[in-house]
Amino acid sequence: MDIQWYPGHMTRARRQIEKNLKLVDVAIELLDARIPASSRNPDIDRILRDKPRVVVLNKADLADPEKTATWLDFFARGGFPAVAVDAQRGTGVKQMVKLAGEQARPAIRKYMDRGRRARPARCMVVGIPNVGKSMLINRLAGKKSARTGNQPGVTRGEQWIKLGGGLELLDTPGILWPKFDDPQVGFKLAVTGAIKEQIYDPEEVCLKLVRWLLAEAPGALTERYKLDGPVGSELDIIDAIGAGRGFYVSGGKVDHYKTSVFVIKEFREGRLGHFTLDLPYQ
Ligand code: G4P
Numbered sequence: 159m160d161i162q163w164y165p166g167h168m169t170r171a172r173r174q175i176e177k178n179l180k181l182v183d184v185a186i187e188l189l190d191a192r193i194p195a196s197s198r199n200p201d202i203d204r205i206l207r208d209k210p211r212v213v214v215l216n217k218a219d220l221a222d223p224e225k226t227a228t229w230l231d232f233f234a235r236g237g238f239p240a241v242a243v244d245a246q247r248g249t250g251v252k253q254m255v256k257l258a259g260e261q262a263r264p265a266i267r268k269y270m271d272r273g274r275r276a277r278p279a280r281c282m283v284v285g286i287p288n289v290g291k292s293m294l295i296n297r298l299a300g301k302k303s304a305r306t307g308n309q310p311g312v313t314r315g316e317q318w319i320k321l322g323g324g325l326e327l328l329d330t331p332g333i334l335w336p337k338f339d340d341p342q343v344g345f346k347l348a349v350t351g352a353i354k355e356q357i358y359d360p361e362e363v364c365l366k367l368v369r370w371l372l373a374e375a376p377g378a379l380t381e382r383y384k385l386d387g388p389v390g391s392e393l394d395i396i397d398a399i400g401a402g403r404g405f406y407v408s409g410g411k412v413d414h415y416k417t418s419v420f421v422i423k424e425f426r427e428g429r430l431g432h433f434t435l436d437l438p439y440q
Pocket of ligand 1: 216217218219220243244245246247285286287288289290291292293294351
């Protein structure tokens, strides 16, 4: 489902998350490993405040592994334990649960120091649409997972998924809005699939993508689409790809729309290579 964000929706989302944050010891901030900066909610630090946090770079299978390592280091230096995850295959998920448990420990200790009986540590997932929140929660819920049902102090309807080691996960993620005001961020959100086609122009996004690839990975397009001869303008390249695939409109011209949608899809699937579009320390 695609969400159109208006101020009212943002206020409601923020309130819901702030309410749920009161129930948990740790927030799991889910980002897209290909765009860790662009897929961050602009108000995340104000929303999470001093809530212990684990940063998850999801879809790491599609990102550049070296740049993912640089990002993990960047977050760790900033005081946020971070982990690369592929929620589709489950890679990194155990490490994420371990980190979340560690982050929750001080709160539990403090709680027990006040003479109370041990309680489970609790966490929730937050992130902008399409970073993989549902996939991660479903993976953690699995078939074998036990649900603890309603518990005192928990709004009816909320369920806790047992993660082992005394850690529980709220089954409802916090859905946050993306950054809106920077066209370059908009391009990165569109090209990775974080915003849907109805909102952006695929031909424009594809032109930018081709420009980006020519600068960052010059061989990627020529290799994938067997383009020979000198590399021309972005539009020449799109023409050559479309012609190679037989994407024409009547009159024998290349169908730029169809070609653009096709190239963007291939990019998202990692068929042009594994790329990270955001760099830390910029
Ligand atoms: P959300 O709840 O945060 O909105 O995201 P969701 O889990 O629905 O995941 C969004 C898309 O990302 C899904 O693709 C899902 O399969 C894919 N995805 C999630 N985690 C990973 C991962 O670690 N690696 C890869 N490669 N893909 C992942 P989809 O169903 O095809 O949705 P869409 O692309 O049509 O929106």
